[in-house]
Amino acid sequence: MAEIVQILILGLALGGVIALMGSGLSLVFGVMRIVNLAHPSLIIGGAYITYWGFKSLGIDPIVMLPVAAAIMAAIGVLLYRLVFQREAKSAKYSEMTVLLTFALAMMVEGLLGGLFTNTQRVTSPDYATAAFFIGDVFIPKGQLYAGIVSLTIIAGLSLFLKYSRLGYAIRATTQNREAAELLGVNVQFISVLAFAIGLALAGAAGSLVSFVFSFFPAKHWEWIAMLMSVVVLGGMGSILGTVVGALILSVVAAFVGTWIGATWSTLTFFLALFIILLVRPQGLFGEKPEMA
Amino acid sequence: MAVTLQDSSASAVIEARRAHNEKLSRKADQTRATWFPLTLLVLLAALPLLQFVGNYNYVLHLVLFTASYVAMASGWNILGGFAGYVSLGHAVFFGVGGYFSGMILARYGISTLVTAPLAGLVAAALGYAVGMVTLKVRGPSFIISSIALLMIARILFDNWHFIGGANGLTLPPNDLSVQWAKVPYYYAMLAIAAFTVWSAYKIKHSKFGLGLRALSKDEIKAESAGIDTRFYKVTAFALSAFFVGMAGAVWGEYLTYLRPNIFLLILISANMVLMCILGGKGTIAGPVIGAILIVALNELFVATMGASEINILGTGLVMAIGLIFFPLGLVGTLARSGKLPRVLNWD
Numbered sequence: 001m002a003e004i005v006q007i008l009i010l011g012l013a014l015g016g017v018i019a020l021m022g023s024g025l026s027l028v029f030g031v032m033r034i035v036n037l038a039h040p041s042l043i044i045g046g047a048y049i050t051y052w053g054f055k056s057l058g059i060d061p062i063v064m065l066p067v068a069a070a071i072m073a074a075i076g077v078l079l080y081r082l083v084f085q086r087e088a089k090s091a092k093y094s095e096m097t098v099l100l101t102f103a104l105a106m107m108v109e110g111l112l113g114g115l116f117t118n119t120q121r122v123t124s125p126d127y128a129t130a131a132f133f134i135g136d137v138f139i140p141k142g143q144l145y146a147g148i149v150s151l152t153i154i155a156g157l158s159l160f161l162k163y164s165r166l167g168y169a170i171r172a173t174t175q176n177r178e179a180a181e182l183l184g185v186n187v188q189f190i191s192v193l194a195f196a197i198g199l200a201l202a203g204a205a206g207s208l209v210s211f212v213f214s215f216f217p218a219k220h221w222e223w224i225a226m227l228m229s230v231v232v233l234g235g236m237g238s239i240l241g242t243v244v245g246a247l248i249l250s251v252v253a254a255f256v257g258t259w260i261g262a263t264w265s266t267l268t269f270f271l272a273l274f275i276i277l278l279v280r281p282q283g284l285f286g287e288k289p290e291m292a
Numbered sequence: 293m294a295v296t297l298q299d300s301s302a303s304a305v306i307e308a309r310r311a312h313n314e315k316l317s318r319k320a321d322q323t324r325a326t327w328f329p330l331t332l333l334v335l336l337a338a339l340p341l342l343q344f345v346g347n348y349n350y351v352l353h354l355v356l357f358t359a360s361y362v363a364m365a366s367g368w369n370i371l372g373g374f375a376g377y378v379s380l381g382h383a384v385f386f387g388v389g390g391y392f393s394g395m396i397l398a399r400y401g402i403s404t405l406v407t408a409p410l411a412g413l414v415a416a417a418l419g420y421a422v423g424m425v426t427l428k429v430r431g432p433s434f435i436i437s438s439i440a441l442l443m444i445a446r447i448l449f450d451n452w453h454f455i456g457g458a459n460g461l462t463l464p465p466n467d468l469s470v471q472w473a474k475v476p477y478y479y480a481m482l483a484i485a486a487f488t489v490w491s492a493y494k495i496k497h498s499k500f501g502l503g504l505r506a507l508s509k510d511e512i513k514a515e516s517a518g519i520d521t522r523f524y525k526v527t528a529f530a531l532s533a534f535f536v537g538m539a540g541a542v543w544g545e546y547l548t549y550l551r552p553n554i555f556l557l558i559l560i561s562a563n564m565v566l567m568c569i570l571g572g573k574g575t576i577a578g579p580v581i582g583a584i585l586i587v588a589l590n591e592l593f594v595a596t597m598g599a600s601e602i603n604i605l606g607t608g609l610v611m612a613i614g615l616i617f618f619p620l621g622l623v624g625t626l627a628r629s630g631k632l633p634r635v636l637n638w639d
Contacts, residue, residue: 016342029465035432035436037439048543050500083612083616086616087616090619092447094431094432095378095431095432095435096615096619098378098432098435099378099565099569099611099615100615100616102380102562102611102614103608103609103611103612104608105608106562106604106605106608106611107604107605107609107612108608109601109604109605109608110601110602110603110604110605110606110607110608111601111605113600113601113604113605114601114602115607118601144605185310201496217601221443221558222443224439225436225439225440225443226440228436228440229440232433232436262452263450263591264447265449266443266447267444267447270440270443270444270447271444273436273440274425274426274437274440274441274444275438277428277429277437278425278428278429279435281429281433
């Protein structure tokens, strides 16, 4: 029994972080129909910014989080203006943007490899290796803090989307681009905003990832399919779906990892992606069979 | 009366259309420079004669490397270019072909040059099975599922002890002298590349190829026009896997070792996509030109800067620039503006 609770807690804490990693991806897809394959590489970019702040200035990773998010948001505005805006009229828009973001992911990987070399890195604040004990169950502080910060950010994002005027506009654009434009929403501005928020979420996730996982520039290939499976399970474009998907899959992966073997826990995500695409391509909370 | 009139006018229309089509195809035959690829092939086939006068192993290696990518990119083109399904997981078939033939070589000592077609068939069977599953979704979902396929294959190959796991397999080198050791693989790869390009041409000009192009434009319309789209695209997937698998088989023995982190790389898939996009998706000459360009560019990067990070950065940069400014590729862009030189018109 204690073992099951233990696995559940570890799975949920990781699931929180993975939810934050996936939420930006989901938001960007919802508003702009861009499947951003570069998202995980930008998370690693955020992790390296945090790593740099931690190693050379001694700043705590969680304190570095807003900095990484701000830098990534700025990069997002730049990227959108330079690259994605001009693709909006392309006939094969969604396919084009997938290939473009793939190219972008390779560029980010190469750049990070050139700047920071390809060795495995991890930031090591005190709490990353400490743990609480409740009875027999141990709770690693690093993962717990990361999970709590992630879920707080996602809650903030949901409140923003639900109750602010900009949030209304973003949700309206997600539901129907043309109708939103007719009603006076500046779709162009909303797209830039959503892309910047999506990348800011990547930067924030990077800060948390930096002390939860070890990372190196090419690591993002492992994450892209993992995040995709989470986002696709929840339904692309739905933040709530992403959170639910992340929690479900990471708990399943934690059980698989403990009972069958650590190498197979990542396989859970990839197989899940395959199965979801087949059985229910629109995911749990999605309404858009047009993706299929 | 009316009926006979309709009948005769209908047959007259069909006659006229047939005559027109024949005229068009005659004209295409006249403008097509078939002599150019054939001369190129003869010249490349004569290239190993250089070994009599000196050591040109590097030249042979470069041509062999390019030929392997010509075969892979042209194979990828059947699915990605003709049918319009972009796959980023084709490195799986490269690895499966390499491992299948490599295992036979390691266990029974039969050269991969003999078993390469068999490896292609195994890759095609896998492609058929995977296609049955993943080709139900299209667009971005298909691309993502192809990446997932590569990730699954990588984990399985890394952990499958029968085929050496992450350490891979070491294959026996052949007992030719250094001067001639590359030559058998050189000819094998050249033959595979030529066969692939020829097959791609035949496929494009068959009824099957016409169906693929139709379904790449609009799948629902193609379906209602009587094309069995599911069978067409799954077969296209299997065919494209076949050629990639053959190239993988010969490449494995040429390297003399097989390792998941050499064969099951997303960079290899990306290169196939990149070559087709740069050269021109859906054209015959496109993947060939793209392969030559990318290999040359790669060599340049490695020779001048030497780091693999720069290589990845450069590949990504070239891909992005190509996508943004020349979405039709070199051959496609030139053909659209009517400036395609005749030697590159292989369609």
